[in-house]
Amino acid sequence: MLFNSIDFAIFLPIVFIIYWLIQKFDLKYQNIFLVIVSYIFYGWWDFRFLSLLFFSSLVDYSISLLLQKETNNKIRKIYLSISLITNLGLLGFFKYFNFFLDNFIKCFTFFGFHPNIRHLNIILPVGISFYTFQTLSYTIDVFNKKLEPTKDIFSFLAFVSFFPQLVAGPIERASNLLPQFYKKRVFDYSKAVDGLKQILWGFFKKLVIADNCAKIVDQVFSNLSIYSGSSIFIASIFFAFQIYGDFSGYSDIAIGTAKLFGFDLMTNFLYPYFSRDIAEFWRRWHISLSTWFRDYVYIPLGGSKKSLSRNIINTFIVFIISGFWHGASWNFVLWGLLNSLYFLPLLLLKKNRKNIEIVAYNKKFPSLKEIINILFTFILVCFAWIFFRANTTSNLLICIRNIFSKSFFDFPKILLLQDVRLTSFGIVIMILFEYFSRKEKYGLAFINKFSPIIQYCFYVFLIICIGLLMQASKTAFIYFQF
Amino acid sequence: MKRFIKKILIFSFIVSLIYPFFIIGSAKIFGSNQKNLKFIPNRSWTKKTLEEADNYGDVNILFLGSSHAYRGFDIRLFKKFGKSFNLGTTSQTPVQSYFLLKKYLNILKPEYIIIDIYFPLFESDGIESSIDIISNYFSIYNFKLLFLSPNPIVLNTLIYANYYYLSNRNNYKIKEYQNKFDKYISGGFVERKPQFYVSNETFVKRKIKMNPTQKKAFENMINLIKQKNIKYILIHSPITKIEYISYTNTKELNDYIRQKGIFLNFNEIPIPLNDNLHFYDRHHLNQYGVHIFNKYLIEYLVKIFPELNKEKK
Incomplete structure (x- = not known):
C-alpha cells in the first residue's frame, strides 16, 4: 500500500480508531492488531511475500532465543551464521541473483566461452533490504549480548513488520523500537x-x-x-x-x-x-542506514581506532557496500566509491568531524x-x-x-x-x-x-x-x- | 482521543469550505487552464452531444466510446435499425463510458449497446475525458467522476466549473463549438471533411499496460449492461495498420476483451481499408473509411442479432 494512495487514506483512520479502542484490553491485543494490520499493509502490494517476511522474522526470533541459552561461543557463532546466511541469502537471491549472473556471463563471454544460462524472472519483494537489516541488527545485538532477546513473539513480529516503517525505513534498532512494544501505549494528544x-x-x-x-x-x-x-x-x-x-x-x-x-x-x-562538508552530509542523510553501517560494518572492521590507512580502507568498504545495498548495478557501486573519494581529503586532514x-x-x-x-x-x-x-x-x-x-x-x-x-x-x-x-x-x-x-x-x-x-x-x- | 478526532473533523470541514475559494481565486489570478485546474470549455462536441442526449428519447442502438465512436459510427447508416444515438466523447475511457451509461441508460433506454474499444485508452488515467465532460456540460452528477477516478485535476476543475456555471447561470452561454473540418450530425455523429493520412510518423513497439481503474470500470459497465438485460457488442474500430502492429500484446488484450462479450476487432478482420486512403490521421477513419467500416459492421450485426432487422423504435 502506498502512503500517497486512497487506500492508505481509508486504511489509516480505520486502523487508528480500532487501535486506540482496543487500548483498554491487554497490551498483547494491541500488538497482535498491529501485526495483522502491518501484514495487510504489506500484503496489499503482493501477499505472496508475506511468507518471506514471516519466515525471516521467525528465523531471527528463534535464533535469538537459542543464542541466549547457548554459552558455547562456537555454537553461538554457528547460530549467528545461520541467521546471516538466511537473511543475506534471501536478500542476495531476490536482489542480486540476476546481477551476479549477468556479470558471470559477461566474464565467460570475455574469455571466449558462451554459457547458455537463462535469467530468472525475479520480483524484488518491496522493503526486503530494510527489514532484513532491521532483523539482522537484532540478532547481532543479541549475539553481542547488547540486547536481551524477546520471548514475546507478537512484539517481535510487530517490531519487524511495523507498517509505517516496514517498506522504506527508518531502519530501526531493536534497542529503540522493541521496548516500545512492551509498554502500554497511552494516547498522547x-x-x-x-x-x-x-x-x-x-x-x-x-x-x-x-x-x-x-x-x-x-x-x-x-x-x-x-x-x-x-x-x-x-x-x-x-x-x-x-x-x-x-x-x-x-x-x-x-x-x-x-x-x-x-x-x-x-x-x-x-x-x-x-x-x-560531505562528512556532515552523511551524518544527516539516511541516518538509520549510515549508523547501521557504522555500527555493524565500520566499527567491527576497526573503525577509526586503528591506523589512518585502515580507517580509509574501512570508509571505502562501508561506502562501496552502502552503494551496493542500494541496487544491483555497477552505478551504485561507483556512486559509493565516489562518495568515499569525496571523504578522503577530510580523513587525511582529520576534518571529518568539523x-x-x-x-x-x-x-x-x-x-x-x-x-x-x-x-x-x-x-x-x-x-x-x-x-x-x-x-x-x-x-x-x-x-x-x-x-x-x-x-x-x-x-x-x-x-x-x-x-x-x-x-x-x-x-x-x-x-x-x-x-x-x-x-x-x-x-x-x-x-x-x-x-x-x-x-x-x-x-x-x-x-x-x-x-x-x-x-x-x-x-x-x-x-x-x- | 475524542478531542483529537473532533479537531481533525472540524479542521477538515473548514478546509473543505476554504479550499474552493482558493481554487476560484487561483483561476481568477492565473487563469482557468493551469497545472491542476483545466476548465477548458468549447474545445469539443461534448456539450452538443450531451445536451442533445438529454432530450433525445428512447433509442434502439446506443454507441459508446471515444472519438473513434463519434467519428466512426455514422448513425445515418444505422437508420434501418431504428433510432440510434452516438454518446461518444473526446478521449472517452471506460471510466467515462460507465459514468455516461449510468446517467443515460434511463433516458435513452437502448435495446442494443455498441461499445468502442481502443486499447490505448485502457492505460489512460482518463483525466482528459473527465475534464472535457466537466468543462462542457454542467451537472451535479459530474461529481461522480471524481469518485470513479479520484484526481486533483478533476476535483479542482469540478469546483471551478460549478462556480462558473452557478455564477453565470442567468446569462450563461458557452459559444457553440466550431471546427472547419467537422460537421455535427444530429444524434452524436461528427462527419469529417475528406482528408487523407500521410504517414510520416514512426511508431515504437510498445506493450499496452492496462490501468486497473479502467479495467474495473469496464467490468462494472459490462455487469451493468448484463443486469439490465441489454444486448451489447464490443468493437475495436479500425486504426492504421502501422499503429496497430506497434502494440506488442494485442493477443493478450483481445483475449481479455473476448472474455467480456462478443468482440469484433476490425483490425484483425480483413476489410478493404488502406492507411492512406481511408484514414485522416493514424487512428481516425475519414468518411470514405467510415462507410466501408460501417457497411461491414452492419453485416456482422445482422448475423449476430438477426432480430435487429425486425425491431424498430
Whole structure:
C-alpha cells in the first residue's frame, strides 16, 4: 500500500480508531492488531511475500532465543551464521541473483566461452533490504549480548513488520523500537498532533517536490544523448531535490504515522543539503542506514581506532557496500566509491568531524564562507547523484562525457518550463521552512512557536499547495525499489 | 482521543469550505487552464452531444466510446435499425463510458449497446475525458467522476466549473463549438471533411499496460449492461495498420476483451481499408473509411442479432 494512495487514506483512520479502542484490553491485543494490520499493509502490494517476511522474522526470533541459552561461543557463532546466511541469502537471491549472473556471463563471454544460462524472472519483494537489516541488527545485538532477546513473539513480529516503517525505513534498532512494544501505549494528544504535522510535511515534500521534480528529471534522463552537459547538470539538481523530497518525505510520513500510534522512530534526515562538508552530509542523510553501517560494518572492521590507512580502507568498504545495498548495478557501486573519494581529503586532514552542529546554530544567518561550503558540498552531491540516477553504466558515461564537454556552458534546454517554475517555487518553500526548522526534527516544526491560528494558516497553505501543484498520477517512492 | 478526532473533523470541514475559494481565486489570478485546474470549455462536441442526449428519447442502438465512436459510427447508416444515438466523447475511457451509461441508460433506454474499444485508452488515467465532460456540460452528477477516478485535476476543475456555471447561470452561454473540418450530425455523429493520412510518423513497439481503474470500470459497465438485460457488442474500430502492429500484446488484450462479450476487432478482420486512403490521421477513419467500416459492421450485426432487422423504435 502506498502512503500517497486512497487506500492508505481509508486504511489509516480505520486502523487508528480500532487501535486506540482496543487500548483498554491487554497490551498483547494491541500488538497482535498491529501485526495483522502491518501484514495487510504489506500484503496489499503482493501477499505472496508475506511468507518471506514471516519466515525471516521467525528465523531471527528463534535464533535469538537459542543464542541466549547457548554459552558455547562456537555454537553461538554457528547460530549467528545461520541467521546471516538466511537473511543475506534471501536478500542476495531476490536482489542480486540476476546481477551476479549477468556479470558471470559477461566474464565467460570475455574469455571466449558462451554459457547458455537463462535469467530468472525475479520480483524484488518491496522493503526486503530494510527489514532484513532491521532483523539482522537484532540478532547481532543479541549475539553481542547488547540486547536481551524477546520471548514475546507478537512484539517481535510487530517490531519487524511495523507498517509505517516496514517498506522504506527508518531502519530501526531493536534497542529503540522493541521496548516500545512492551509498554502500554497511552494516547498522547500533543504527540498525535505533532505526528499529523510531520505527515503533512512529508506529503508536501513527496507530492509537491519529489513528484514534480521527477517529471523534469525523467524528461532528461530518458533521452540523455540529446541533452547538453548543462541540461544534465540542471536535471541532477532537480534529482537531488526529488530524491530528498521522496525519501525524507516518506520518512516524515512514517515517523508521523508512528507517532499517531504512540511510537517514536529514529530521525532519518536532518537537513542534509545544509551540510558544509560531505562528512556532515552523511551524518544527516539516511541516518538509520549510515549508523547501521557504522555500527555493524565500520566499527567491527576497526573503525577509526586503528591506523589512518585502515580507517580509509574501512570508509571505502562501508561506502562501496552502502552503494551496493542500494541496487544491483555497477552505478551504485561507483556512486559509493565516489562518495568515499569525496571523504578522503577530510580523513587525511582529520576534518571529518568539523561540522557537528547544524549551520548557523546560534545565529540567524550563515556566514558567506558557510554558504560557499554548503553550495560546494551540494554540487558534489548533485554530481554523485548522476551516478545514482543513470540507470546503466552506458548512460552514466554519456552524462559524464556531456558534463565534461563544451556543452556544459550551453544554455540548458529544459522543455517543461511551467513545471520548472512551479517546482522551483515548491523547492524555495521547502528550503525556507527547513531552514527555519533546522534545529528541530522536521521541516514544519518551526511553526510551533506561533499562535494556533497562524499554525492553521500554515496547514491550509500547504494543503492548497498540494492541491494545486501535486502530480495528477500517483507515483511510488524511489526507495521502494531498494 | 475524542478531542483529537473532533479537531481533525472540524479542521477538515473548514478546509473543505476554504479550499474552493482558493481554487476560484487561483483561476481568477492565473487563469482557468493551469497545472491542476483545466476548465477548458468549447474545445469539443461534448456539450452538443450531451445536451442533445438529454432530450433525445428512447433509442434502439446506443454507441459508446471515444472519438473513434463519434467519428466512426455514422448513425445515418444505422437508420434501418431504428433510432440510434452516438454518446461518444473526446478521449472517452471506460471510466467515462460507465459514468455516461449510468446517467443515460434511463433516458435513452437502448435495446442494443455498441461499445468502442481502443486499447490505448485502457492505460489512460482518463483525466482528459473527465475534464472535457466537466468543462462542457454542467451537472451535479459530474461529481461522480471524481469518485470513479479520484484526481486533483478533476476535483479542482469540478469546483471551478460549478462556480462558473452557478455564477453565470442567468446569462450563461458557452459559444457553440466550431471546427472547419467537422460537421455535427444530429444524434452524436461528427462527419469529417475528406482528408487523407500521410504517414510520416514512426511508431515504437510498445506493450499496452492496462490501468486497473479502467479495467474495473469496464467490468462494472459490462455487469451493468448484463443486469439490465441489454444486448451489447464490443468493437475495436479500425486504426492504421502501422499503429496497430506497434502494440506488442494485442493477443493478450483481445483475449481479455473476448472474455467480456462478443468482440469484433476490425483490425484483425480483413476489410478493404488502406492507411492512406481511408484514414485522416493514424487512428481516425475519414468518411470514405467510415462507410466501408460501417457497411461491414452492419453485416456482422445482422448475423449476430438477426432480430435487429425486425425491431424498430
